Amino acid sequence: EVKLEESGGGLVQPGGSMKLSCVASGFTFSSYWMSWVRQSPEKGLEWVAEIRLKSDNYATHYAESVKGKFTISRDDSKSRLYLQMNSLRAEDTGIYYCTGLGDAMDYWGQGTSVTVSS
């Protein structure tokens, strides 16, 4: 059974940092592009970042809204995906999902909630 489990969310003050983690099981993690998607009532579902494979030199891509603030990374030896988030603002509040990319976002975790507020 494919499983993605996010962790690391919580409450953070504006301007603060937070690192999300996602552990994968049930599929060959190292063979899948991975991404982070967030969801909020204000903006709906929003793609955040993507990371490709070792054979792609772990190429990364980011939404314009997070470029320069967020960093996506992976550790294939641990089947883990990460999202380092810096300079957080209220508009970064939402549920963050990690997804496994096939032809689409084939697999989704249950999400971890991030709230940016003072």
Added chain:
Amino acid sequence: DVVMTQTPLSLPVSLGDQASISCRSSQSLVHSNGNTYLHWYLQKPGQSPKLLIYKVSNRFSGVPDRFSGSGSGTDFTLKISRVEAEDLGVYFCSQSTHVPTFGGGTKLEIK
């Protein structure tokens, strides 16, 4: 970014009815490789979205055949024949031909 517009916003149906959801994109979703990366997801209450249909008309593993997708270019449709109680939730279309974007969602609910 490509804007995905779904209609209707809400779709009241009776169990056993057919349901149809429309999705339009602000640009063509035909990739330079010839594929069209238009997908459909269902988010049930309290859950994360789950993939139903990928590349316009391909059902994902385990998805019942009462779900079907069609369309081309900028106009796409998801049809659910014989709606069952487990089909209720919010349906999203999404494209990954360009920088990925999602529609605003269509809530399928009981009439």
